[in-house]
Amino acid sequence: MELEKYFRVEKLPHIWCPGCGHGSVMMSIAKGVDKLGWDPKKVVVVSGIGCSSRAAGYLNFNTLHTVHGRPIAFATGVKLANPELHVIVITGDGDGAAIGGNHLIHACRRNIGINVVLFNNQIYGMTSGQYSPMTPEGSMATTSPFGNIEPPFDLCELTKSAGANFVARGTVYHLPKLDSYMEKAFSKKGFSYLEAISQCPTYYGRRNKLKTPLEMLEWQKENSIDIKKAKDLDPEELKGKIITGIFTERDEEEYTVRYDKLIASVQGGKK
Amino acid sequence: MPKKGKVYINEPWCKGCEICANFCPKKILGLRGDGKMEVKDPENCIACNQCVLRCPDYAIKVEVIENND
Ligand SMILES: Cc1ncc(C[n+]2csc(CCOP(=O)(O)OP(=O)(O)O)c2C)c(N)n1
Ligand code: SF4
Ligand code: SF4
Numbered sequence A: 001m002e003l004e005k006y007f008r009v010e011k012l013p014h015i016w017c018p019g020c021g022h023g024s025v026m027m028s029i030a031k032g033v034d035k036l037g038w039d040p041k042k043v044v045v046v047s048g049i050g051c052s053s054r055a056a057g058y059l060n061f062n063t064l065h066t067v068h069g070r071p072i073a074f075a076t077g078v079k080l081a082n083p084e085l086h087v088i089v090i091t092g093d094g095d096g097a098a099i100g101g102n103h104l105i106h107a108c109r110r111n112i113g114i115n116v117v118l119f120n121n122q123i124y125g126m127t128s129g130q131y132s133p134m135t136p137e138g139s140m141a142t143t144s145p146f147g148n149i150e151p152p153f154d155l156c157e158l159t160k161s162a163g164a165n166f167v168a169r170g171t172v173y174h175l176p177k178l179d180s181y182m183e184k185a186f187s188k189k190g191f192s193y194l195e196a197i198s199q200c201p202t203y204y205g206r207r208n209k210l211k212t213p214l215e216m217l218e219w220q221k222e223n224s225i226d227i228k229k230a231k232d233l234d235p236e237e238l239k240g241k242i243i244t245g246i247f248t249e250r251d252e253e254e255y256t257v258r259y260d261k262l263i264a265s266v267q268g269g270k271k
Numbered sequence B: 001m002p003k004k005g006k007v008y009i010n011e012p013w014c015k016g017c018e019i020c021a022n023f024c025p026k027k028i029l030g031l032r033g034d035g036k037m038e039v040k041d042p043e044n045c046i047a048c049n050q051c052v053l054r055c056p057d058y059a060i061k062v063e064v065i066e067n068n069d
């Protein structure tokens, strides 16, 4: 794959810290677009605010770096205005699960043709390490100096229940699998949610006894359980584990298709 | 015939995270004193591409070279 085709190479190297997983997830997105053969001019990447959301600055598509928690709202506008476009949202666990959580739920409910890729590094990286709604229980963060007492949100279960057509979770450690989920997510009409477990060595690893990027990747490897295996385990055994795999694959009609049908029927005089 | 590779490191992009070195099955990559990655043993590269796949900064390229021995 030619880097120049999908990246603004003059802006590289990216700003992310040594060993940050976001570079790997961003590459997986470019590979996904490449595999589907989408015309870069027809691809729109919309991101919010966070280290993850900075990916929009490096990808050589139509890009919108918006405001914190609102990329799905902007993306909904883009998709409705021009349903021909391939609209990808890049968000983080803070951007997408905390301040932007409500937009996520309603985009799933509508099943609008947006591909959300959530870079889950389980922390607010950009603002130097506050815990997020997806931080594991017991983790140290600047806002939980004695360990996080909140249970993390499982956004795969949430988006599945809310009506997304495709839901999956992968990790940077299992990169080839993440690439395959990316391709599946992008080829789906309707809403897709793909969560990529990424690593923030700077603000998560260092505080949580994972001193190097490699230790963080090993942690991903050791704590992941495939969804097929997870089905046979009880909740106690799954506590603190990363369940990976495809959570749902459906083909419910996409929102802008339903919307166009409505317009056609109203303009045709039918009710 | 086993594959052989030639590794190119784009030094300005390398941040010295050592992910590539840890994933290299031949253990031929290592950090230099100035914090940049270096190929310590170029003869033993098998062009497996693990380092390319794993580098979060896209700083490595591997060219497959014909092995005629
Ligand atoms: C309205 C608003 N509130 C808060 C902030 C501060 N802020 C910037 S990024 C961020 C969290 C980002 O976390 P995440 O989405 O997980 O991205 P990461 O940096 O971890 O990739 C916050 C709270 C902001 N920019 N705007
Ligand atoms: S602070 Fe964390 S998430 Fe942000 S660039 Fe550094 S390692 Fe990556
Ligand atoms: S993985 Fe990339 S950035 Fe990290 S040390 Fe190797 S070449 Fe440098």
Ligand code: SF4
Pocket: B005, B007, B023, B024, B025, B026, B027, B028, B029, B044, B045, B046, B047, B048, B049, B050, B051, B052, B062
């Ligand atoms: S191609 Fe494989 S053997 Fe060669 S340096 Fe990279 S990881 Fe090591």
Ligand SMILES: [Mg+2]
Pocket: A050, A092, A093, A094, A119, A120, A121, A122, A123, A124, A125, A132
């Ligand atoms: Mg985060």
